[in-house]
Amino acid sequence: MTKDGGKQQKQDNKAQQYGVTPQSADFNDWYNEVVKKADLADHSPVAGAMVVRPYGTALWENIQRGLDDRFKATGHQNLLFPTLIPMNFIMKEAEHVEGFAPELFTVSKIGTEVLSEPYVMRPTSETIIGHMWAGWLNSYRDLPFLHNQWGSVFRAELRTKPFLRTSEFFWQEGHTAHANEDEARAEVRQQLDEYHAFCRDVLALPVVRGEKTASERFAGAENTYSIEGMMRDGKALQSGTSHYLGQNFSRAFGVKFQTREQKEEFAFTTSWGLSSRIIGAIIMTHGDDFGLMMPPRIAPIQVVVIPVGRKDNFGEMVQEGEKLAAELRAQGLRVKVDGRDGVTNGFKYNDWELKGVPVRIELGPRDLESGVVVVKSRHSEEKETLPRAEAVAGMAARVDALHDWLYQRASSFMQERTAEVDDFEAFKQNIEEGRWVRAYHCADAACEKSIKEETKATARNVPFDDAEFFADRGEGQCVKCGQPSAYGKRVIFGRQY
Amino acid sequence: MTKDGGKQQKQDNKAQQYGVTPQSADFNDWYNEVVKKADLADHSPVAGAMVVRPYGTALWENIQRGLDDRFKATGHQNLLFPTLIPMNFIMKEAEHVEGFAPELFTVSKIGTEVLSEPYVMRPTSETIIGHMWAGWLNSYRDLPFLHNQWGSVFRAELRTKPFLRTSEFFWQEGHTAHANEDEARAEVRQQLDEYHAFCRDVLALPVVRGEKTASERFAGAENTYSIEGMMRDGKALQSGTSHYLGQNFSRAFGVKFQTREQKEEFAFTTSWGLSSRIIGAIIMTHGDDFGLMMPPRIAPIQVVVIPVGRKDNFGEMVQEGEKLAAELRAQGLRVKVDGRDGVTNGFKYNDWELKGVPVRIELGPRDLESGVVVVKSRHSEEKETLPRAEAVAGMAARVDALHDWLYQRASSFMQERTAEVDDFEAFKQNIEEGRWVRAYHCADAACEKSIKEETKATARNVPFDDAEFFADRGEGQCVKCGQPSAYGKRVIFGRQY
Numbered sequence: 001m002t003k004d005g006g007k008q009q010k011q012d013n014k015a016q017q018y019g020v021t022p023q024s025a026d027f028n029d030w031y032n033e034v035v036k037k038a039d040l041a042d043h044s045p046v047a048g049a050m051v052v053r054p055y056g057t058a059l060w061e062n063i064q065r066g067l068d069d070r071f072k073a074t075g076h077q078n079l080l081f082p083t084l085i086p087m088n089f090i091m092k093e094a095e096h097v098e099g100f101a102p103e104l105f106t107v108s109k110i111g112t113e114v115l116s117e118p119y120v121m122r123p124t125s126e127t128i129i130g131h132m133w134a135g136w137l138n139s140y141r142d143l144p145f146l147h148n149q150w151g152s153v154f155r156a157e158l159r160t161k162p163f164l165r166t167s168e169f170f171w172q173e174g175h176t177a178h179a180n181e182d183e184a185r186a187e188v189r190q191q192l193d194e195y196h197a198f199c200r201d202v203l204a205l206p207v208v209r210g211e212k213t214a215s216e217r218f219a220g221a222e223n224t225y226s227i228e229g230m231m232r233d234g235k236a237l238q239s240g241t242s243h244y245l246g247q248n249f250s251r252a253f254g255v256k257f258q259t260r261e262q263k264e265e266f267a268f269t270t271s272w273g274l275s276s277r278i279i280g281a282i283i284m285t286h287g288d289d290f291g292l293m294m295p296p297r298i299a300p301i302q303v304v305v306i307p308v309g310r311k312d313n314f315g316e317m318v319q320e321g322e323k324l325a326a327e328l329r330a331q332g333l334r335v336k337v338d339g340r341d342g343v344t345n346g347f348k349y350n351d352w353e354l355k356g357v358p359v360r361i362e363l364g365p366r367d368l369e370s371g372v373v374v375v376k377s378r379h380s381e382e383k384e385t386l387p388r389a390e391a392v393a394g395m396a397a398r399v400d401a402l403h404d405w406l407y408q409r410a411s412s413f414m415q416e417r418t419a420e421v422d423d424f425e426a427f428k429q430n431i432e433e434g435r436w437v438r439a440y441h442c443a444d445a446a447c448e449k450s451i452k453e454e455t456k457a458t459a460r461n462v463p464f465d466d467a468e469f470f471a472d473r474g475e476g477q478c479v480k481c482g483q484p485s486a487y488g489k490r491v492i493f494g495r496q497y
Numbered sequence: 498m499t500k501d502g503g504k505q506q507k508q509d510n511k512a513q514q515y516g517v518t519p520q521s522a523d524f525n526d527w528y529n530e531v532v533k534k535a536d537l538a539d540h541s542p543v544a545g546a547m548v549v550r551p552y553g554t555a556l557w558e559n560i561q562r563g564l565d566d567r568f569k570a571t572g573h574q575n576l577l578f579p580t581l582i583p584m585n586f587i588m589k590e591a592e593h594v595e596g597f598a599p600e601l602f603t604v605s606k607i608g609t610e611v612l613s614e615p616y617v618m619r620p621t622s623e624t625i626i627g628h629m630w631a632g633w634l635n636s637y638r639d640l641p642f643l644h645n646q647w648g649s650v651f652r653a654e655l656r657t658k659p660f661l662r663t664s665e666f667f668w669q670e671g672h673t674a675h676a677n678e679d680e681a682r683a684e685v686r687q688q689l690d691e692y693h694a695f696c697r698d699v700l701a702l703p704v705v706r707g708e709k710t711a712s713e714r715f716a717g718a719e720n721t722y723s724i725e726g727m728m729r730d731g732k733a734l735q736s737g738t739s740h741y742l743g744q745n746f747s748r749a750f751g752v753k754f755q756t757r758e759q760k761e762e763f764a765f766t767t768s769w770g771l772s773s774r775i776i777g778a779i780i781m782t783h784g785d786d787f788g789l790m791m792p793p794r795i796a797p798i799q800v801v802v803i804p805v806g807r808k809d810n811f812g813e814m815v816q817e818g819e820k821l822a823a824e825l826r827a828q829g830l831r832v833k834v835d836g837r838d839g840v841t842n843g844f845k846y847n848d849w850e851l852k853g854v855p856v857r858i859e860l861g862p863r864d865l866e867s868g869v870v871v872v873k874s875r876h877s878e879e880k881e882t883l884p885r886a887e888a889v890a891g892m893a894a895r896v897d898a899l900h901d902w903l904y905q906r907a908s909s910f911m912q913e914r915t916a917e918v919d920d921f922e923a924f925k926q927n928i929e930e931g932r933w934v935r936a937y938h939c940a941d942a943a944c945e946k947s948i949k950e951e952t953k954a955t956a957r958n959v960p961f962d963d964a965e966f967f968a969d970r971g972e973g974q975c976v977k978c979g980q981p982s983a984y985g986k987r988v989i990f991g992r993q994y
Contacts, residue, residue: 042629045586046579046616047607051629054574054644061575077551078558082543082665083580083618083649084602089542102608105581107618109603110544110664111653119543121580121604121618132539132548141839147551152580152648156608167607168579342638 020354022289027233032161034283034291038355041162048160048167052276055355056163058300060170060276064150066202066298067172067274070194076146076174081128083151084119089127092252096127099219103155105167121154126220126245126271129175130253137177137267139258144187145177145267163280164237164497171275177255177267181246184268188244191272192225195240203278204295204406205229205285206414207239208469208492210461215445218271222246228460228492230414231284234434236460236494239281242272280497285410292356293378295406296399301336303328303395304352308345308364321363324373327392333399353378358402359395379405415469420490427479427493431457436494438470442478443486451480451493460492517851519786524730529658531780531788535852538659545657545664549773552852553660555797557667557773561647563699563795564669564771567691573643573671578625580648581616586624589749593623596716600652602664618651623717623742623768626672627750634674634764636755641684642674642764660777661734661994668772674752674764678743681765685741688769689722692737700775701792701903702726702782703911704736705966705989707958712942715768719743725957725989727911728781731931733957733991736778739769777994782907789853790875792903793896798833800825800892801849805842805861818860821870824889830896850875855899856892876902912966917987924976924990928954933991935967939975940983948977948990957989 020037021029035041040056052060068078084107091097105121108114122128133145150172157167174191178184192209199205207227217224221243228236250256250266259265286293296302305325307317318339325335336357338348345362352360362374362383373391376383379402386394418436421427430437432455441448441459452458463470470492476485517534518526532538537553549557565575581604588594602618605611619625630642647669654664671688675681689706696702704724714721718740725733747753747763756762783790793799802822804814815836822832833854835845842859849857859871859880870888873880876899883891915933918924927934929952938945938956949955960967970986 042632044579045583045625045628046581049579049581051579052577054576057575057577060577078554079551080549080554080557080667082541082546082548083651084543084546084665086542104608105604106606107602107604109605111599111601113653128542131542135539154580156610168581170577 020289020291023232023287024289030287030289031284034287034354035162038292040279040283043162046168048157050160050162050166050168052170055300056279059279059282059294059298062298062300063203063278064172067194067198068148068150070198071148071172071174074146074190074194076148076176078148078150080151081122081125081132081149083122085122085125085128087118087120089131090120090123092127093220093249095248096220100124100155103157105154105156123153123155124271124273125149125153125173126175126249126269127253130249130255130269133177133250133267134254134256137255137257140179140260143177143179143257143267144183145175146187147176148172148174161280161497163283164277169275169277171273174270174272176270177250178269179257179259179265179267181268184246184270185244188223188225188242188270188272191270192227192240192242195227195242195272195274199227199229199239199278200407202295202297203282204297204403204410205239205278205281206407206411206469208461208463209467210463210492212241212461213441213443213448213459213491215448216459218243220245220248222248226461229281229285230410230417230436230494231281231497232287232413233284234417234436234494236436236492236496237277237281237284238460238496239278240272240274243270245269245271277497284497286356286406290350291354293402293406294356294358296358296402299356299358300334301352301355301357302334302399303336303359303361304357305335305337305361305363306345306348306352307337307339308362313365314341317363317365317368320368324361324363324388324392328395331392331396333396358399361391378402411469418470418492422476422479424479427451428455431455431493431495434495436460436492437479438490438492439479440474440476440485441487441491442481442483444478444481444483447478447481447483455493455495457493457495460494460496462487462489462491517786517788520729520784521786527784527786528781531784531851532659535789537776537780540659543665545654547657547659547663547665549667552797553776556776556779556791556795559795559797560700560775561669564691564695565645565647567695568645568669568671571643571687571691573645573673575645575647577648578619578622578629578646580619582619582622582625584615584617586628587617587620589624590717590746592745593717597621597652600654602651602653620650620652621768621770622646622650622670623672623746623766624750627746627752627766630674630747630764631751631753634752634754637676637757640674640676640754640764641680642672643684644673645669645671658777658994660780661774666772666774668770671767671769673767674747675766676754676756676762676764678765681767682741685720685722685739685767685769688767689724689737689739692724692739692769692771696724696726696736696775697904699792699794700779701794701900701907702736702778703904703908703966705958705960706964707960707989709738709958710938710940710942710945710956710988712945713956713958715740717742717745719745723958725991726778726782727907727914727933727991728778728994729784729910730781731914731933731991733933733989733993734774734778734781735957735993736775737769737771740767742766742768774994781994783853783903787847788851790899790903791853791855793855793899796853796855797831798849798852798854799831799896800833800856800858801854802832802834802858802860803842803845803849804834804836805859810862811838814860814862814865817865821858821860821885821889825892828889828893830893855896858888875899908966915967915989918976919973921977924948924954925952928952928990928992931992933957933989934976935987935989936976937971937973937982938984938988939978939980941975941978941980944975944978944980952990952992954990954992957991957993959984959986959988
């Protein structure tokens with residue numbers, strides 16, 4: 001965003017008055033302050049865990065509802081597994097235990113009984129689901145299993161950050177089992193595409209679909225695919241993953257079935273997950289120096305009505321505000337009337353801008369007399385005075401207009417801040433300057449590791465041929481070691497959350 | 498249920514064919530078999546914890562959605578607290594720790610780090626919520642806090658039973674804080690009434706609202722209120738509770754605020770919860786020898802369509818079944834077409850009766866030609882052949898008719914199996930025969946305890962003056978010790994789940 005000096009000054013004053021550090025001054029402080037001051041989440045007395053406050057929870061519930069409807073439309077069913085998993089289950093899949101052992105929460109006492117076989121709090125549920133599937137599966141007729149679970153999982157984190165990195169986080173984990181590899185692979189791709197469509201069409205988040213490199217795979221997977229978004233500091237955020245697990249877990253847990261041809265076969269399984277860190281993506285993709293910008297289709301509050309009055313007529317204006325809100329709700333909008341007494345209008349304006357509500361309506365006694373309202377969209381500097389009926393009739397479209405604006409802004413930003421690079425010095429410099437880099441790579445794990453060590457950048461993914469962004473095919477030399485490139489295209493590198 | 502011999506014989510055969518033990522033969526076996534065979538839940542490899550399967554999860558989700566809408570309509574907001582609670586929090590409220598200490602799950606290791614201050618997995622969240630409230634609350638203007646959380650909690654159970662008694666169970670816990678006692682008490686009552694209305698109007702469960710005796714109170718509460726239902730074996734099931742906590746927790750956690758008069762005051766708090774054990778209540782209140790009867794307003798599947806065909810036209814009949822289902826779905830009904838190949842029609846009929854689907858429609862080739870369908874309601878023995886259009890048009894009403902039938906059956910049953918008793922021998926005999934007993938009691942805790950020890954019956958509650966059932970006031974002598982009665986009315990006693 002380029003702004004002229006006057007406007008920038010005005011913004012700085014406004015931000016200062018409200019007290020949010022501008023993004024450009026310290027992106028990390030900006031993030032933490034927005035999370036706290038917008039009442040999304042708070043620190044908790046449990047090391048590494050957050051409390052999600054009502055505004056953040058309402059956002060997460062809208063995300064849940066939207067995704068859940070999509071999952072069910074493609075035949076998936078929810079179920080509820082225990083939070084605990086026997087420790088020995090985690091041990092059964094060799095790569096899985098190696099990946100998760102350092103992060104496990106161990107339960108070794110129940111009541112006064114010290115357990116000889118401890119439990120762990122689930123870091124993910126492939127193992128216990130595999131165990132149960134083994135009991136439920138007999139014939140190819142029983143397949144596919146198309147299961148999903150909403151819940152929280154536990155992975156120890158030393159340096160925590162609300163929504164992005166917490167020891168307990170909220171997510172959905174899809175788990176499916178199929179009679180053959182093709183069907184399982186189609187599922188893996190379908191669910192990644194669902195995440196992508198949901199991000200694009202509901203959250204206004206542009207994301208790049210692609211495959212993770214071998215060293216970035218999920219512990220126990222044969223292939224891991226991800227969607228990656230760019231935050232406003234140029235870092236990447238892995239926003240959802242989908243894994244083809246082959247027969248690794250079904251072998252470990254005995255998930256087998258009789259085929260149509262009366263043979264015994266292990267099931268082909270998948271898992272896929274999207275977590276509350278997507279809220280971090282929403283904050284850091286769409287936010288500006290004033291705070292959040294809520295994607296309108298998911299915003300807990302889409303329109304806020306601010307009754308503007310004096311002491312003697314404030315109560316009356318609140319009632320008028322409720323009438324206006326009722327008209328807007330009748331159009332299917334989620335509306336809040338800010339009837340707080342004892343805080344200034346300016347405070348309220350800033351508060352709802354910070355909370356990212358797409359549209360604000362001010363309603364004063366003279367407006368009421370003249371039959372007008374004052375309307376301001378979150379992404380615009382302008383206030384408009386409109387006839388009330390016109391404002392009401394056009395409100396759903398006005399709210400939704402923010403969706404395209406956000407998506408366009410974010411996709412332009414992502415493309416502008418991605419450099420195509422063929423030598424390692426330029427690679428380093430671009431990473432240092434907060435860009436993504438598209439570069440050829442040899443696919444050697446040691447080479448990939450050396451890039452990470454020198455630059456703190458990792459391979460984000462290798463975009464699909466039909467990805468919206470960065471999908472063009474080509475060959476070249478590895479940007480680090482000069483060996484011939486793998487993958488048939490450039491890999492995206494970046495620092496990440 | 499009185500049945501003539503022939504019908505009873507027919508039922509016994511049918512039950513035997515499907516393999517569910519009749520209720521009268523062994524109620525406990527019947528319950529366990531129905532839970533398992535109706536695919537509601539399964540045992541898990543985690544001691545005391547269950548896996549809720551898709552059919553049971555869909556039922557729970559419908560319950561959640563219905564309750565959540567009610568909570569939000571009265572201004573409550575959801576939030577998400579950590580699953581873990583610092584052990585020392587549990588210690589801060591004296592009665593609370595005494596109540597919960599024997600049941601706690603202790604986490605003493607994270608990764609490789611042994612914790613000097615262990616955590617417990619929440620048995621309930623009053624303590625950590627109190628801690629956070631203390632940070633959020635400043636002035637009377639901030640109140641009330643009307644919060645709710647959906648999640649699972651952990652309380653060690655030795656003898657477990659799916660939905661009724663498991664070490665991990667699913668629930669909602671409401672927590673509210675108010676500026677004065679009256680408002681808090683009104684909240685406690687309002688939420689108990691919501692539970693009652695939801696049970697009556699949605700789950701078709703008659704329940705008795707009343708106050709628990711002092712010895713049956715929640716650990717840390719000043720008053721505990723409950724709704725109690727009667728199962729078909731005559732036992733009681735506490736189906737929801739609402740607690741007035743006074744200032745006990747707010748004092749322990751420093752939840753204080755500045756009053757309108759500029760004084761410092763501790764908040765008056767409440768909590769209220771309803772859990773997945775309500776599914777146990779649904780099973781045991783409505784079930785019969787054939788299995789479940791799902792209350793229609795909450796049934797995951799309200800109508801099942803069974804295409805009846807031969808090998809050569811079965812696929813076609815499934816397609817026709819889907820067309821019929823689409824017509825029914827257009828009326829807002831939740832419909833499933835059972836297109837399973839390789840199982841008999843009889844098996845399907847029994848399977849869906851076991852799963853308690855309110856209405857079944859059979860559709861065969863000749864029905865299709867004649868423009869009719871065969872309809873059978875779950876609670877009736879009769880099949881009806883109806884013109885298709887008429888069946889579709891009347892289906893929503895037919896499904897809903899089961900609601901009143903279930904409610905009437907259950908309330909008559911509860912009233913018939915409750916005895917008014919004035920001497921202890923009759924008390925013992927009625928309890929032994931599986932009835933509730935209404936008796937006067939002195940309110941002395943030791944006397945109440947001695948009743949429990951002799952009869953295994955506990956005081957369920959003291960019905961409100963405006964409860965639907967058993968509300969009449971009166972005085973008398975304690976059924977056990979002969980002292981003058983307390984409470985101004987008879988207390989309900991019964992064995993319980």
